[in-house]
Amino acid sequence: xxxxxxxxxxxxxxxxxxxxxxxxxxxxxxxxxxxxxxxxxxxxxxxxxxxxxxxxxxxxxxxxxxxxxxxxxxxxxxxxxxxxxxxxxxxxxxxxxxxxxxxxxxxxxxxxxxxxxxxxxxxxxxxxxxxxxxxxxxxxxxxxxxxxxxxxxxxxxxxxxxxxxxxxxxxxxxxxxxxxxxxxxxxxxxxxxxxxxxxxxxxxxxxxxxxx
Numbered sequence: 688x689x690x691x692x693x694x695x696x697x698x699x700x701x702x703x704x705x706x707x708x709x710x711x712x713x714x715x716x717x718x719x720x721x722x723x724x725x726x727x728x729x730x731x732x733x734x735x736x737x738x739x740x741x742x743x744x745x746x747x748x749x750x751x752x753x754x755x756x757x758x759x760x761x762x763x764x765x766x767x768x769x770x771x772x773x774x775x776x777x778x779x780x781x782x783x784x785x786x787x788x789x790x791x792x793x794x795x796x797x798x799x800x801x802x803x804x805x806x807x808x809x810x811x812x813x814x815x816x817x818x819x820x821x822x823x824x825x826x827x828x829x830x831x832x833x834x835x836x837x838x839x840x841x842x843x844x845x846x847x848x849x850x851x852x853x854x855x856x857x858x859x860x861x862x863x864x865x866x867x868x869x870x871x872x873x874x875x876x877x878x879x880x881x882x883x884x885x886x887x888x889x890x891x892x893x894x895x896x897x898x899x
Contacts, residue, residue: 691783691898692720693891696727701761701772704729704780708843711782715841723782724894726887729772731758733860736765736834745769748859758859765834765844769860775851775872777886783898785840796821796833798897799846803831805893806848806886812876817868823848828871850874850886 699707704727714720733746733753745768746753746760753760758773772778779802785795800816803823807814807830814823814830823831831848849872857870873881 691722691724691895693724693726695887696725698774699727699729701729701732701734701759704778705761705763708780708782712838712841712843715782715784716839720782722784723780724891725778725780725782726890727778727780728774728776728883729778731756731771731773731856733758733760733769733771734765734834735760735762736768736770745861746859747861753859756856756859758856763844765836770832770834770847771852771857771860772847773852773856775849775853775874775883777848777850777883777890778845779848779890779894780845781842781894781898783842785837785842790840792835792837795837795842796835799833799835800831802890802893802897803833803846803848805896806890807831807873809889809893810873810877810881810886812873820868824868825871825876827867828869830871830873830876848873848886848890850881850883 711723804814814825817824821833822829831846833846834844836843851874852872854870
């Protein structure tokens with residue numbers, strides 16, 4: 688890969704991250720900046736991808752429960768259905784130009800999955816794919832979700848890897864519209880605390896390993 692600037696941003700409100708991505712995508716398209724990888728966490732938020740833009744049936748909690756838990760709801764321009772972001776979840780937003788040799792949407796999604804699988808592997812966790820679904824899975828439980836947007840072959844949005852995410856918050860939704868699968872986290876699998884900085888570093892190494 689060409690030079691990659693990694694930005695570790697900490698806790699960022701979802702709306703601020705959308706605005707930042709929009710600005711960086713335009714800068715990347717015009718060549719003002721090189722490839723970027725934003726690593727951050729969000730306050731509790733449910734996001735609706737293009738599949739769910741006009742259908743909120745996969746948000747199963749009443750509005751008052753979401754308000755009580757401090758969970759916002761945002762429509763967004765990424766692909767996919769409904770997902771949850773919150774503290775303890777490492778979110779990665781690659782702003783990269785896929786031209787000239789990676790102009791393949793399906794390949795890009797598979798590559799992000801490989802990053803998540805490699806990231807899990809650095810902690811001794813064997814993750815994999817499930818045919819017909821996206822993300823990284825451990826058995827029938829999703830460890831990492833993926834939802835992307837690509838405009839003129841410049842990417843935005845990306846992946847969400849559960850490190851110490853409160854898994855009970857996923858009860859507010861049907862994650863990605865999938866009813867017969869569960870959700871897990873790195874800490875739940877390993878049964879020990881994991882420092883987010885350690886996962887960030889492993890994510891950068893895994894990303895560079897795949898996008899070379």
